[in-house]
Amino acid sequence: MDTRDLSGQTIYRAGRGIEETARELGVDPAELIKLSSNENALGPSPKAVDAIREHAETLHSYPKASHADLGDALAERWDVDPAQIWLANGGDGAMDYLARAMLEPGDAVLVPDPDFTYHAMSVRYHHGEVHTYPLAEDDGFAQSPDRVLAAYDGERMVYLTSPHNPTGSTVSLDEIEAIAERTGEETLVVVDEAYGEFNDAPSAVELLENRDDVAVVRTFSKAYGLAGLRLGYAITPRAWADAYDRINTPFAASEIACRAGLAALEDDEHVEAITDLVEWSREYYHDELDAKTYESGGNFVLVAVGDASRVAQESKERGVIVRDCSSFGLPEHIRVTCGTREETKRAVETINEVC
Ligand SMILES: *Cc1c(COP(=O)(O)O)cnc(C)c1O
Secondary structure, three states: OOOOOOOOOOOOOOOOOHHHHHHHHOOOHHHOEEEOOOOOOOOOOHHHHHHHHHHHHHOOOOOHHHHHHHHHHHHHHHOOOHHHEEEEOHHHHHHHHHHHHHOOOOOEEEEEEOOOOHHHHHHHHOOOEEEEEEOOHHHOOOOOHHHHHHHOOOOOEEEEEOOOOOOOOOOOHHHHHHHHHHOOOOOEEEEEOOOHHHOOOOOHHHHHHOOOOEEEEEEOOOOOOOHHHOOEEEEOOHHHOOHHHHHOOOOOOOHHHHHHHHHHHHOHHHHHHHHHHHHHHHHHHHHHOOOEEOOOOOOEEEEEOOOHHHHHHHHHHOOEEEEEHHHHOOOOEEEEEOOOHHHHHHHHHHHHHHO
């Protein structure tokens, strides 16, 4: 026997870790810096780490109270009803829940191209079809209403990524609203705000006050530094009432994840430290890299380097791991994560040398 036909599914290839790369190059991992996965340069929130230690002893119980408490805390933070918060195994898990709740087999979903690959993967896993709208370098990879609506053909969901990965471009609330307004009543506009904390633009959650056709995806993986924990959530329309209870895998987020999430949410100091650092690092990349960079609202910057695969390879050999964007369909660009001051300076030096 065999699985169902999986030939149409893509395999997610995460960037290689420091350990693996160090072994390949035959060097000490301490000599390498990894700026290829948009991880938090300052590590996890220390308050979250304490909470994880503290709650290790109670792991024999299902996370009933903590799951509810985190949902309530997020609902309060966003000023929405707790039923609108859909906790999940990472932002990726939240996308899966949206697909579960929305898609009948064969329904289509419109995503940008290039884009974060999991949007399309999640749709395909849930028997949906993927349609794309092209982003263009000459208008800064904008996900403008004109671009989106030129491709729109009644799809069930439309993904916007703001800030966009890997380009860093953002979509304004007015633009999001215009897209929601001009797409059909049965089309959900999903705004992926995985990097939302790294810029001052208001969240699309505001739009949920008056609309039932917008959902927002958020994560603890980036600004909160908890990528290894796997915790994210969707904020969904109020009109959906108990839909989450009907589709979620029981205890979607673990006890440890919920406890850490609750603690991290309180740790404004840590979020402020990383957002300040990111602001500095982005400016440094813009000012000091000899190659062209693009405005970014995230904790990374897209850089036009010509031959991305060569530049990424040679940077790696010099100890700096950056993301070759060829797999995104951008073979002339690399994406470099905002590191500590020291890492950022070393990345600039290395990339300039290699270019
Ligand atoms: C990192 C990222 C996510 C979330 O990843 P999780 O670790 O699953 O929370 C979502 N969208 C984009 C665009 C990302 O870059």
